[in-house]
Amino acid sequence: MAEIKKQQWTPELAEFHKELGDKNMGPLWASVFSAPEPKPRAVPYLWKGELILEMLEKAKELLKVGVGSIDRRAVYLINPGMKHLEPHGWGGATQTLYAAVQALNPGELAPPHRHMTSAMRFIMKGKGASGVVNGVKYTFEPGDFVITPEWCWHDHVNEGNETVFWMDVLDIPFTSALTSSFLEMYPESRQPVEHPVDFGTKRYAGGMVRPISDRRPSPAPLGRYKYDLTIQAIDGLKELEPDPFDAYIVEYINPSNGKDANGRIGARMQKLSPKFKGKAHRHTHSVVYNVYKGSGYTVMNGVRFDWKAGDIFVLPAWTWHEHVNTSGTEDAVLFSANDLPIMEAFGFEREEAYTENGGHQEIKSEFVPEYSKNSVYIK
Numbered sequence: 474m475a476e477i478k479k480q481q482w483t484p485e486l487a488e489f490h491k492e493l494g495d496k497n498m499g500p501l502w503a504s505v506f507s508a509p510e511p512k513p514r515a516v517p518y519l520w521k522g523e524l525i526l527e528m529l530e531k532a533k534e535l536l537k538v539g540v541g542s543i544d545r546r547a548v549y550l551i552n553p554g555m556k557h558l559e560p561h562g563w564g565g566a567t568q569t570l571y572a573a574v575q576a577l578n579p580g581e582l583a584p585p586h587r588h589m590t591s592a593m594r595f596i597m598k599g600k601g602a603s604g605v606v607n608g609v610k611y612t613f614e615p616g617d618f619v620i621t622p623e624w625c626w627h628d629h630v631n632e633g634n635e636t637v638f639w640m641d642v643l644d645i646p647f648t649s650a651l652t653s654s655f656l657e658m659y660p661e662s663r664q665p666v667e668h669p670v671d672f673g674t675k676r677y678a679g680g681m682v683r684p685i686s687d688r689r690p691s692p693a694p695l696g697r698y699k700y701d702l703t704i705q706a707i708d709g710l711k712e713l714e715p716d717p718f719d720a721y722i723v724e725y726i727n728p729s730n731g732k733d734a735n736g737r738i739g740a741r742m743q744k745l746s747p748k749f750k751g752k753a754h755r756h757t758h759s760v761v762y763n764v765y766k767g768s769g770y771t772v773m774n775g776v777r778f779d780w781k782a783g784d785i786f787v788l789p790a791w792t793w794h795e796h797v798n799t800s801g802t803e804d805a806v807l808f809s810a811n812d813l814p815i816m817e818a819f820g821f822e823r824e825e826a827y828t829e830n831g832g833h834q835e836i837k838s839e840f841v842p843e844y845s846k847n848s849v850y851i852k
Contacts, residue, residue, distance in 0.1 A: 512791075513790045514555055514568060515555055515567045515568050516552060516554040517787065517788060519785070519842050520786070521842050522785070523844065527846065529546070533546065533578060537581070538581040539582050539584070546576050547573040547574065548573060549563075549566075549571060549573035550572045550573060552565050552566050554789075558646065563649075566642075566787050567646075567760075567788075567812070568789070569644055569759060570644060570761055571641075572761045572810075574638060576636055577602050578631060579631050581630070581631050582629070582631075584658070584663070585627060585628035585659035585663065586657060587627065587657050587659075588654065589656075590644055590645050591621070591644050592642070592738075593643075593738055593740060594618070596614060596616060596619065596637070596638075596700075597640060598615055598637070599615070601631055601634060602629060602633065604621075604627055605627065605628050606619075608667035609668045609696055610668075610670045611674070611696050612670065613639065616808075617698065617700050618808070620693055620696055620697075620698075622693050643738075644737050644812065644815070647737070647812070674695065676694070687729040690727070692736065694729045695728055698725050703742050707721050707723055707744050710723070715749065717752045718753075719743050719751065720745045720746055720796070721744045721745075722741055723743070724740065732814070733814045736814065739758075739811040739812070742808050743806070745767070745797075745798035745805040749796070749797065749798045750797045751795045752827065752832030752833065753832055754793070754795075754826045754827055755793045756790075756823065756824040757816050757822055757823045758790065758812050759787070759789050759811065759812055761786075762780075763807070764780045764782050764783065764785070764786075767782065767805030767806055768799055768805065769796065769798040769799045771786065772795050772836055773792050773794045775836060777839045777840065795827075795834060
């Protein structure tokens with residue numbers, strides 16, 4: 474068999490590549506085999522809860538939310554690898570997901586609007602706020618998961634006496650890349666409430682049974698997923714062997730169709746038992762984690778990221794990762810949002826277990842986050 478000689482990049486060929494570039498063209502032969510596996514722009518990263526809260530406290534002093542003022546007071550999280558997005562790394566927590574933390578003071582109203590991006594909220598701290606989604610008012614409690622599917626009217630109001638904080642996750646980078654982003658403001662300062670408060674929550678109080686009227690799928694039959702019911706479901710799994718990667722974990726679903734609760738954005742809640750040490754794996758979907766309770770660390774591509782309640786960290790696509798609960802007595806509770814529905818819809822999802830060293834990565838370094846000047850943090 475004749476020996477196959479590899480093409481040499483001669484000076485003449487390099488000059489031809491430049492000529493192609495000058496004419497807004499490019500050489501396929503120079504790049505077609507350059508990426509045998511995903512190489513995401515996003516990097517593993519962690520934001521401390523203390524720092525997020527400090528920035529929101531400054532925003533609370535400088536900005537007021539309401540009609541005639543700003544619509545939302547939220548600090549979004551920019552992944553260092555996604556700063557190429559404009560403006561200011563807009564929405565780049567991962568390659569598809571935007572993440573932010575929002576604060577709503579007592580008496581403030583975030584006026585209604587709707588957009589083509591999917592949105593979800595995880596309530597981190599505070600009571601007294603609520604939101605209206607397509608005419609249904611849902612009260613917010615810490616630990617709750619609240620959905621806002623695409624093109625649904627939604628607003629928020631705080632009728633309590635303390636500031637309420639929540640994490641927002643939207644698929645802004647994905648919709649922006651497809652140039653399919655639309656936004657519309659509601660013509661009035663508030664949308665009318667057309668059903669009893671917590672309508673969906675009451676209709677689904679029985680758990681995994683549904684009203685027969687929901688046999689036909691709808692986008693948001695259950696708009697609020699209560700924390701205590703979610704934890705009850707997780708605790709029921711404790712009679713079984715834990716998942717080797719994620720311990721005890723459940724995902725939120727739309728009870729009318731069995732799919733992910735929020736369309737293009739998946740969401741999960743998990744408990745890591747005391748001293749749990751998960752094995753490593755990787756997958757093509759990316760994840761945003763919110764540490765709701767407990768403390769521990771996650772190893773991502775050989776780097777240790779220590780976390781505690783209030784922290785938020787991101788897992789880019791195709792990144793080796795494993796979770797560890799460092800407490801010997803308390804569970805760690807993690808809420809997470811992911812782009813798995815997008816990956817599955819296009820047939821992109823792939824998963825691989827780490828097989829070396831008993832399934833555990835070698836820790837080569839530790840991540841040093843940006844810290845707040847203050848000692849307080851969301852808990």
